[in-house]
Amino acid sequence: xxxxxxxxxxxxxxxxxxxxxxxxxxxxxxxxxxxxxxxxxxxxxxxxxxxxxxxxxxxxxxxxxxxxxxxxxxxxxxxxxxxxxxxxxxxxxxxxxxxxxxxxxxxxxxxxxxxxxxxxxxxxxxxxxxxxxxxxxxxxxxxxxxxxxxxxxxxxxxxxxxxxxxxxxxxxxxxxxxxxxxxxxxxxxxxxxxxxxxxxxxxxxxxxxxxxxxxxxxxxxxxxxxxxxxxxxxxxxxxxxxxxxxxxxxxxxxxxxxxxxxxxxxxxxxxxxxxxxxxxxxxx
Amino acid sequence: xxxxxxxxxxxxxxxxxxxxxxxxxxxxxxxxxxxxxxxxxxxxxxxxxxxxxxxxxxxxxxxxxxxxxxxxxxxxxxxxxxxxxxxxxxxxxxxxxxxxxxxxxxxxxxxxxxxxxxxxxxxxxxxxxxxxxxxxxxxxxxxxxxxxxxxxxxxxxxxxxxxxxxxxxxxxxxxxxxxxxxxxxxxxxxxxxxxxxxxxxxxxxxxxxxxxxxxxxxxxxxxxxxxxxxxxxxxxxxxxxxxxxxxxxxxxxxxxxxxxxxxxxxxxxxxxxxxxxxxxxxxx
DNA sequence: AAAATCCCTTCCGCTGGACGGAAAGGGGGC
DNA sequence: GCCCCCTTTCCGTCCAGCGGAAGGGATTTT
Numbered sequence: 001x002x003x004x005x006x007x008x009x010x011x012x013x014x015x016x017x018x019x020x021x022x023x024x025x026x027x028x029x030x031x032x033x034x035x036x037x038x039x040x041x042x043x044x045x046x047x048x049x050x051x052x053x054x055x056x057x058x059x060x061x062x063x064x065x066x067x068x069x070x071x072x073x074x075x076x077x078x079x080x081x082x083x084x085x086x087x088x089x090x091x092x093x094x095x096x097x098x099x100x101x102x103x104x105x106x107x108x109x110x111x112x113x114x115x116x117x118x119x120x121x122x123x124x125x126x127x128x129x130x131x132x133x134x135x136x137x138x139x140x141x142x143x144x145x146x147x148x149x150x151x152x153x154x155x156x157x158x159x160x161x162x163x164x165x166x167x168x169x170x171x172x173x174x175x176x177x178x179x180x181x182x183x184x185x186x187x188x189x190x191x192x193x194x195x196x197x198x199x200x201x202x203x204x205x206x207x208x209x210x211x212x213x214x215x216x217x218x219x220x221x222x223x224x225x226x227x228x229x230x231x232x233x234x235x236x237x238x239x240x241x242x243x244x245x246x247x248x249x250x251x252x253x254x255x256x257x258x259x260x261x262x263x264x265x266x267x268x269x270x271x272x273x274x275x276x277x278x279x280x281x282x283x284x
Numbered sequence: 285x286x287x288x289x290x291x292x293x294x295x296x297x298x299x300x301x302x303x304x305x306x307x308x309x310x311x312x313x314x315x316x317x318x319x320x321x322x323x324x325x326x327x328x329x330x331x332x333x334x335x336x337x338x339x340x341x342x343x344x345x346x347x348x349x350x351x352x353x354x355x356x357x358x359x360x361x362x363x364x365x366x367x368x369x370x371x372x373x374x375x376x377x378x379x380x381x382x383x384x385x386x387x388x389x390x391x392x393x394x395x396x397x398x399x400x401x402x403x404x405x406x407x408x409x410x411x412x413x414x415x416x417x418x419x420x421x422x423x424x425x426x427x428x429x430x431x432x433x434x435x436x437x438x439x440x441x442x443x444x445x446x447x448x449x450x451x452x453x454x455x456x457x458x459x460x461x462x463x464x465x466x467x468x469x470x471x472x473x474x475x476x477x478x479x480x481x482x483x484x485x486x487x488x489x490x491x492x493x494x495x496x497x498x499x500x501x502x503x504x505x506x507x508x509x510x511x512x513x514x515x516x517x518x519x520x521x522x523x524x525x526x527x528x529x530x531x532x533x534x535x536x537x538x539x540x541x542x543x544x545x546x547x548x549x550x551x552x553x554x555x556x557x558x559x560x561x562x563x564x565x566x567x568x
Numbered sequence: 569a570a571a572a573t574c575c576c577t578t579c580c581g582c583t584g585g586a587c588g589g590a591a592a593g594g595g596g597g598c
Numbered sequence: 599g600c601c602c603c604c605t606t607t608c609c610g611t612c613c614a615g616c617g618g619a620a621g622g623g624a625t626t627t628t
Binding site: 017018075082083084099116137 | 299300301302304305308309311312313316317337340341344345346348356357358359360361362363364365366367368369370371372373375376379380383397399400404406409410420421422423424
């Protein structure tokens, strides 16, 4: 064995903080509960290290342990997550309007915000009697494959758009927009019309309609979307309701263009300033 | 200076994992965005250590940084939090029923699960046209001071109840139940009647009604509650709707007592096994 | 305009705590 | 019974994380 040779290349160069985070990182929608040795294997950390860190995380509340010995994400993390400015606050403000929208349209409603090249759903209202769509609260999807994501992308900086277009765009169905030129054209349409209408991007038999939400300084900070079964009455009929919802939320957030008159309480939310320094700007 | 003497007593005995967690821990509802030096002061870590850890956390996505230089909890934590079995999954299942309940009653609806001596709201539907109550998603409150908390406490083990009763029970209003004997009596009532009805426990002018939700093996895993303004029509009128909601959710979770007949798909949720090992069993 | 104050960032030498190996202690299946 | 896999604990070594200090902005005060 060329153990010695490997050693020098071995990516054992992890800081202790990274070790802690890598443990949290092994949990995903398909791995909600994992055993010590599962986690040890998946992180590449030794058993003893994993064991010690798991105990520390559990004691703090970041993880909980079940009677079968497996670990899961703890409620303390859920609690923490609601403190994310784009999460808790935005959701809090938007929720009643999203409710109204759902009752008016009977579709699946999503509220998405950008993170990296993805859109994250900070709220997801699932209609009871419609097709199941992959739309969990907290779900993460590539921007190019969802209605809300495309809206957010369309209103991002030019350089960011090119960065995304240059990356590998996964194809989920044969309708998924992956061709850079087609996407550029589509994004321009979205900016012009103010709405994105797509179908079968992520899964078949689904249409999505989405519009931007603006915050202070009229920056696009989020997007609302509806997904309905393919073959529903014209998706264009959903636009007015969406536009009204978007405007209401934007006004509540203090977007100048949505404020009807004076006397409206100033909303100065923290997330008005969106993260601009991406990891790539720091790494290496 | 007696620096040397102090050194030995100094609680600088933090593991590196604890340092990471202590940083996350400084964020709360009143501190959504903090600067490097804020965090350094509040954690007691040196500037250089804080600086390094903040960068690692940010790179991973646990924190985000705004253009003013302040840090906030990042969306990755929100995403992670939804993986908590009592969070994402329970919420997902319960949400449609909670919706129905809200539309039937027009109150503020809470879905609470136990953690430590507290109840955490994994869902909170706020009525638009009623008194504002302190009910954030992810909010944490002492069990003895909320309707849902009292329900959960009533259905906890005897020893856990005594542990809570023996702790310092904070008084929020002069109606807050803090006398151990009065609480014991009240909890017995809750067990007997299956419902908790309280008023002005946490804030004045509010009534709360709450009932338990059961999961596999008929264990009480959560509680649903409604809060309405004091002086609303008899809270007893809310009980049937609550009971129906609770039963629907319990059935969806696979609670034997709520399952009407056979043929129901088995729901074996992870959180059927509630954490039993408390920190106290490990500490020291 | 100089001085003072505060905050962020980077560098570097030292040390003690985190690390991994190993072995003991369950527990369930074949 | 035996075997296999998982969890827990112990301990000596070593290097990664730590804190001090200094430098550079930005803003405010005198």
